[in-house]
Amino acid sequence: xxxxxxxxxxxxxxxxxxxxxxxxADDIEVIGICNDPEKAISAIKKMKPDLVFLDIEMPGMNGxxxxxxxxxxxxxxxxxxxxxxxxxxxLHISALDYLLKPVDTEELNSxxxxxxxxxxxxxxxxxKKEQFDLLSETLRDQSGPKRLAIATAQGITFLKIKEIVRxxxxxxxxxxxxxxxxxxxxxxxxxxxxxxLTQQNFFRVNRSCIVNTDYIIKYKNEDGGVLxxxxxxxxxxxxxxKNDLLDILSRI
Numbered sequence: 208x209x210x211x212x213x214x215x216x217x218x219x220x221x222x223x224x225x226x227x228x229x230x231x232a233d234d235i236e237v238i239g240i241c242n243d244p245e246k247a248i249s250a251i252k253k254m255k256p257d258l259v260f261l262d263i264e265m266p267g268m269n270g271x272x273x274x275x276x277x278x279x280x281x282x283x284x285x286x287x288x289x290x291x292x293x294x295x296x297x298l299h300i301s302a303l304d305y306l307l308k309p310v311d312t313e314e315l316n317s318x319x320x321x322x323x324x325x326x327x328x329x330x331x332x333x334x335k336k337e338q339f340d341l342l343s344e345t346l347r348d349q350s351g352p353k354r355l356a357i358a359t360a361q362g363i364t365f366l367k368i369k370e371i372v373r374x375x376x377x378x379x380x381x382x383x384x385x386x387x388x389x390x391x392x393x394x395x396x397x398x399x400x401x402x403x404l405t406q407q408n409f410f411r412v413n414r415s416c417i418v419n420t421d422y423i424i425k426y427k428n429e430d431g432g433v434l435x436x437x438x439x440x441x442x443x444x445x446x447x448x449k450n451d452l453l454d455i456l457s458r459i
Contacts, residue, residue, distance in 0.1 A: 208235070208236045209232075209235045209236065209257050209258055209322075210236055210238045210256045210258070211228065211237050211238065211256055211257065211259070212239040212240070212241065212254060212256040212259050213225060213239070213259075213260045214244065214247040214262055214270070214273070215240075215241075215242065215260070215265075215287065216243070216265040216266060217242070218240075218242050220287075220308065220309075220310075221242065222240070223309070224260060224287070224310055224315075225237050227310065227315055230312075231312070231315060231316055235319075238254050238256060239256070244267060244268035244269075244272075244273050245267075245268070247273060248273060248276055248277060251277060252277070255281070255282070256282050257283065258283045258322060259284050260287055260306075261273065261284050261285070261287065262286075262287050262288070263286055263287070263288040263294065270286060271339075271342065271346070274339055283304075283322055283326065283335075284303070284304070285305065285318050286303060287305070287307075287308060287310065288307065288308065289307070289308050292402070296345075296402050296403050297342055297346050298342065299399055299400070299402075299403055300342070300345050300403055301338045301339070301341045301345065301356050302356035302357060302358040302363055303338055303342060303356075304322070306318055334362065334363050337356075338356055338363060341354055351406050352368060352407075353367065354366060354368060355368055355371075355400075357391055357393050358393060358395075359392065359393055366383065366391070368407055369419075370385050370387070371383055371384070371404075371419055372385060372418070372419055372436060372437070372438060372440075373417060373418045373422075373436065373440070373442070374397060374400055374416070374417045375397075375416050376396060376397035376414075376416070377415070379395075379396055380392055380393065381395055384438075384440075388438070397411075397416075397417060400417070404417055405417070410448075410452055410455055411448065412434060412443075412444050412448055412452060413443055413448065414445060416442055418434060418436065420456070422437045422438075424437050426452075426453070430443065431443065431444065431446055431449070432449045432452070
């Protein structure tokens with residue numbers, strides 16, 4: 208059985224989530240519901256759950272502060288939050304799982320499937336700690352993240368954003384092309400990374416590619432516009448993105 212604790216300062220929300228979990232999965236046992244963060248810390252230490260559904264926005268102590276007070280833990284976390292673009296970007300950067308309130312049954316089912324996959328990989332404690340450290344670092348540094356956590360089939364890979372040359376999409380997968388020629392494939396769409404990367408020196412040049420403008424060598428005014436990158440790759444520029452790209456290139 209998967210032992211679960213729900214942490215949410217809103218009793219109605221936690222009760223609704225408990226009902227959905229019971230309806231969805233026979234292998235889940237809700238061993239605790241905590242509507243107070245301080246009591247949640249004691250319950251987690253005592254009951255040692257496998258998974259914690261953790262509300263982010265709570266009075267007195269938010270979800271991140273709660274984790275910091277625990278210091279070390281051997282459980283997985285699925286954050287539960289109301290929509291906040293900056294917060295969601297920070298969670299994406301850290302490759303941490305989350306659900307939006309009100310929790311959708313289909314999204315909950317998908318989150319549980321991802322959790323089951325993660326526990327089969329036996330992610331180590333240091334890896335999880337680095338994810339939470341990255342999340343904390345991102346929330347503190349308003350200038351933008353320096354690193355990105357990428358969830359792959361083998362586990363979590365931590366990348367320096369400045370070492371990403373481009374990200375290309377194919378259906379629901381994205382491929383990260385790095386300076387050292389390495390390729391990393393993730394089962395996430397390009398849109399999942401666009402908001403984060405375009406805050407840095409990245410630009411979406413067409414429907415299927417985001418490039419790091421630091422690695423643009425040449426712009427060719429042919430076939431509607433073609434970019435040459437430092438590794439010799441040539442990328443076609445979408446017709447509706449050409450003017451914005453030329454404006455950016457003129458300021459580099």
